[in-house]
Amino acid sequence: MSAVLDVVLSSAFLAAVLRVSTPYLLAAFGGLVAERAGVSNIALEGQMLSAACTGALVAGYSGSVALGALCGVGVATLLGLLLAALRLELGADVIIAGIGLNLLASGGTAYAVFTLLDDKGGTSGLKSGSLPAVPLPGIDSIPLLGDVISGQNMVTWLAFLTAPVIAWLFYRARFGFHLRAVGEMPDAAASVGIPVRRVQYTGLALSGALAGLAGVFLSMGYVSFFVRDMTAGRGFIALAAVFLGGLRPWGVFLAALGFGAAEALAVQLGTLDVPPQLVSTIPYAMTLVALAVYAWRRRRQAGVEVAASV
Template identity: 75%
Template structure:
């Protein structure tokens, strides 16, 4: 137990948590925007996977990581819009359509890599490059803190900045008010002139872009290549963070941070000769446990209100 505690309370572990939680935070915030608009974006996994593949391929062939990142984010956005077409225009069930898009992304990315590179595993033979790291000038010199925040990827800081940005968008802007109205009472929103379909498509586009940024980080931030099915269920875990965070921006951010901590702990336990089967199952077990706690809290009856006025039929 001692070595595990030493790892958990080390500055290096906190730095790893900040790095590992990046795709969870970005994808979960994207899922939050879509959910508040009334469209559950089950296709987060597919958006992340297509963005990771597109970003690595474009960066490798063009020689520009910025072009790869832009195309990757655009690919994630397009898959979210595809969900919008299937669900909002064609009337398909959002859950079934989202799962279908995830399966499509898995097969299409594997085929694209094999067709272009002749490799079924990934793009390791292609030099894709990585997005730059950012060192904060003053905070990086603070002992201990500099180890945590030093050398973090640009997308990690984008994820940190995305949390307050999404909170401001949803709670402080006119568009955010329209988006929440569309998600909660679409008929009432439509009656006052809000274009429900348009708002939902914009929400899905933003959701897909954030999920795409998460995928770009996986293939161009954490590593410099794409691996087949490298998202490994992170999109589904991010979707769990949306509900675990009670559909609130900061709650979702903290939930995603917790899932990132579980994955970082699994990596560290793997370095301590813990059985690999237990290590690989830890993030998913943490997800199930968190959702079980969330469901139990939702089912708990509301406390009785004291001092209530009795009805006329009561003595």
């Protein structure tokens, strides 16, 4: 037990929480934007995976990390627009469409890597480079604090800055008011002149871009190569964080941070004498517990509302 406490209270663990939480935060905020637009983005997993693969391949062949990151985010944005078109123009079921895009991304990325590199596993043989870390002069010499926050990847800083930006967007910007109105009452929003389709397309594009940035971080920040199906369910866990956070920016932030802490704990415990099978289940077990808590809260709230109406 003392060994576990030593791990949890160490600066290495706290730094790992920030790093591991990055893709969860970005993907969760992407899911939140889509949900507020009235279209659930079930394709977060596929968007992250496509961005991770595209970023690593483009950066490797072009020699430009920035170009790889931009192309990765761009591909995920296009997938967000494709999901919007399938739902809004063709009337496809958003769950089925999202699952279809996830399967397309899984198979498509594996095919692209094998075709270009003749490797079924990933792009480890291709030098794609990494997005830069951000040292903080003056802070890096402070005990504990410097070890935790100085030297974090630039995408990690962007992920944590996304929380106040999304909060401002939702509650201070005109687009945020339109987005929430469209998601809650599209007919009422249309009656007062809000372009419902345009807002939903914009919301799904922004959702895809955030998920794409999360994917780019996985292959160009967390590590410096792409591995087949490297998202490992993070998109679905991020979607769980959206609902666990009550569809509110800061609630989603805390939920995603909690999932990141669970994964970081699993990674750190892997260095101790703990069965690896048990360690690997920690993030997914926490997801199930979180969803159970969310369902219980919803049922309790519904019971209170029914009692109040009697």
